[in-house]
Amino acid sequence: MxxxxxxxxxxxxxxxxxxxxxLKARFTSFGGWEMPVxxxxxxxxxxxxxxxxxxxxxxxxxxxxxQGKNLISQLEKLVPSxxxxxxxxxxxxxxxxxxxxxxxxxxxxxxxxxxxxxTEKVVMIVNAATTDKDKNWLLKHLDLTNIEFQDLSRDKIxxxxxxxxxxxxxxxxxxxxxxxxKAFGHLETTIFxxxxxxxxxxxxGEDGFEVMVAPEVGIxxxxxxxxxxxxxxxxxxxxxxxxxxxMALYGQDIDDTTTPLEAGLSWLVHLDTKGDFIGRSILEQQxxxxxxxxxxxxxxxxxxxxxxxxxxxxSGQTIGEVTSGTLSPTLGYPVALxxxxxxxxxxxxxxxxxxRGKTYPTVVVKRPFYRSKNRTK
Amino acid sequence: MDLEYPQxxxxxxxxxxxxxxxxxxxxxxxxxxxxxxxxxxxLEVPDVDEVITKGEGFGNIxxxxxxxxxxxxxxxxxxxxxxxxxxxxxQLADDPYHDGWLIKIRVDNLDEIDELMTADEYSxxxxxx
Numbered sequence: 067m068x069x070x071x072x073x074x075x076x077x078x079x080x081x082x083x084x085x086x087x088x089l090k091a092r093f094t095s096f097g098g099w100e101m102p103v104x105x106x107x108x109x110x111x112x113x114x115x116x117x118x119x120x121x122x123x124x125x126x127x128x129x130x131x132x133q134g135k136n137l138i139s140q141l142e143k144l145v146p147s148x149x150x151x152x153x154x155x156x157x158x159x160x161x162x163x164x165x166x167x168x169x170x171x172x173x174x175x176x177x178x179x180x181x182x183x184x185t186e187k188v189v190m191i192v193n194a195a196t197t198d199k200d201k202n203w204l205l206k207h208l209d210l211t212n213i214e215f216q217d218l219s220r221d222k223i224x225x226x227x228x229x230x231x232x233x234x235x236x237x238x239x240x241x242x243x244x245x246x247x248k249a250f251g252h253l254e255t256t257i258f259x260x261x262x263x264x265x266x267x268x269x270x271g272e273d274g275f276e277v278m279v280a281p282e283v284g285i286x287x288x289x290x291x292x293x294x295x296x297x298x299x300x301x302x303x304x305x306x307x308x309x310x311x312x313m314a315l316y317g318q319d320i321d322d323t324t325t326p327l328e329a330g331l332s333w334l335v336h337l338d339t340k341g342d343f344i345g346r347s348i349l350e351q352q353x354x355x356x357x358x359x360x361x362x363x364x365x366x367x368x369x370x371x372x373x374x375x376x377x378x379x380x381s382g383q384t385i386g387e388v389t390s391g392t393l394s395p396t397l398g399y400p401v402a403l404x405x406x407x408x409x410x411x412x413x414x415x416x417x418x419x420x421x422r423g424k425t426y427p428t429v430v431v432k433r434p435f436y437r438s439k440n441r442t443k
Numbered sequence: 444m445d446l447e448y449p450q451x452x453x454x455x456x457x458x459x460x461x462x463x464x465x466x467x468x469x470x471x472x473x474x475x476x477x478x479x480x481x482x483x484x485x486l487e488v489p490d491v492d493e494v495i496t497k498g499e500g501f502g503n504i505x506x507x508x509x510x511x512x513x514x515x516x517x518x519x520x521x522x523x524x525x526x527x528x529x530x531x532x533x534q535l536a537d538d539p540y541h542d543g544w545l546i547k548i549r550v551d552n553l554d555e556i557d558e559l560m561t562a563d564e565y566s567x568x569x570x571x572x
Contacts, residue, residue, distance in 0.1 A: 107481060368485075
């Protein structure tokens, strides 16, 4: 094996860091943060989320709020999704695009409503490593004369509670009826008499809530959930869960050089129903001419895992590269995402993947690899 | 977690151990390595009669989160591989020093053993990490 290295570079820690230390979590550096990778074990935590409930400290993620007139119409110009159809209490998973339609980040925009003066309110959650990049981009492209922007990334914490039993645990803490909140729905409420933003979103393919609160409320919430039997989960199983659900990881499966049409995110590109936005002309071109490469799901036999960076071949020729791969704990076989030329991106296409010098057969399969039966529509 | 490093074994800084019996060496990975890897899902070890060379890769160990190359602590010829553990690599964690051994080799040069670490040296190394 390799020699271990000491991590001496300074990493940021979330306000829940010490709770992970108390539970003897193993930590790793992720996007500039020192985050728990596992507590009891990746497979065990994975199963807890699939079968019951698990909780993740995701306070490292970027949290922005916006308030102002014509806010939604301004944000419309930065994303390929039609935001005008968003009602108060609804959210849209979407991407910030550069001029080449490359993905600056994948984000969620939560529409919090309009008051009687016409002021619109929005919450935006972005990736940890891209928080500053996103902020600079947003501040550069939004006309801020009538918009109030706040970066709450370090002031609020986020806990994701995920799994078929997750909603029950959150319901025990709030007065609102959560059964009426649909997937991607959200609300402002109170937990322990303190303000809380609850969203029925997540990154695991399971039902669940993401909770944004002040740090002291979050610490209390974490203790409450832990004592109630919710399994603490680290980034390790977050990765196996999201990969089974074939959700993209920013910086790995999608980045500034990949467009949403290449990444299989065409469902959030609404060219027909909205006006101009940054990257539109490139997406129009890709739509008419077709993309050159596509992100596909690959399935291999055995337990040899195709990992990030491993070559994908067709008839002995390298044609692409694995972006993410893992042994799926639920399915029991390896699954991977890879970019391949469009003509080879069809389901059942047989390809090969090179794993440390040897090639193994692989086949293009439908995404997601695993679909939970427990999801709220 | 309290991890054990049996006194009778020799260790390499890349977390392989050696149990020497005459000119036959049993090679495995330490409890520390098992603990660091987490859930082990796949093992790749050489077949009988293959030759391994000290310091070079002789196989791979794959956990859910990462793959690590196994580095040969000694040079020699493989005389036995632990097919029970290759078939059920998750059981390696239960007993890495006995049931969880990986391969046995006939050692080419017994002097190489002097370059390995004692249990005390190895435990000082990993406890410093």
